[in-house]
């Protein structure tokens with residue numbers, strides 16, 4: 001892994017400038033999560049210096065390395081955004097403030113039990129596949145609706161919202177429509193569900209589509225490449 005690679009002053013400035021510029025395109029009410037998978041510690045420090053306090057990582061182990069290296073920055077909120085294997089769930093509850101990638105009832109129930117044991121109440125998003133996508137994890141819409149009653153009983157989780165990743169390669173109109181369906185789904189669940197399913201957060205929008213996502217009601221955007229450049 002390249003996380004300890006140093007960056008020069010010009011790179012650091014570029015990251016700071018990009019973040020400042022992108023921030024001007026995002027309303028203050030929308031939370032900007034900097035996605036730092038494969039991004040170096042030095043680049044993360046530049047992002048922090050530019051005001052970023054929310055960091056998103058895909059892998060529990062990579063995040064652990066970074067959390068150790070950045071432990072002097074005590075006000076970071078860490079978001080897990082990648083698929084979580086059940087055997088790493090205990091670490092995820094220990095290490096992350098948010099788990100955005102809760103993609104099955106089984107995982108939700110496992111996290112709920114671990115959160116109770118650790119006397120924690122992590123915030124989570126339910127990852128939903130608005131369109132069928134064999135390459136992605138997540139609840140199908142029907143599956144989510146069928147499981148609401150069981151999810152509502154996971155009271156050691158603060159079930160805060162939905163996380164959505166549209167399938168790769170959609171046209172902008174289709175992407176917009178997928179984001180709008182996600183917002184409608186969250187509203188529908190809010191009307192139907194019990195006390196624990198708040199779903200006021202909509203985590204949607206990445207480098208190529210975050211403006212569409214914001215127009216459709218995103219409350220969190222997860223940006224990687226547009227802030228840090230292309231990953232290897």
Ligand SMILES: *Cc1c(COP(=O)(O)O)cnc(C)c1O
Nearest residue numbers: 035081206207222223224225226
């Ligand atoms: C990598 C990743 C992102 C960021 O994607 P970019 O295209 O680099 O902005 C956002 N969300 C998830 C779940 C990711 O895995």
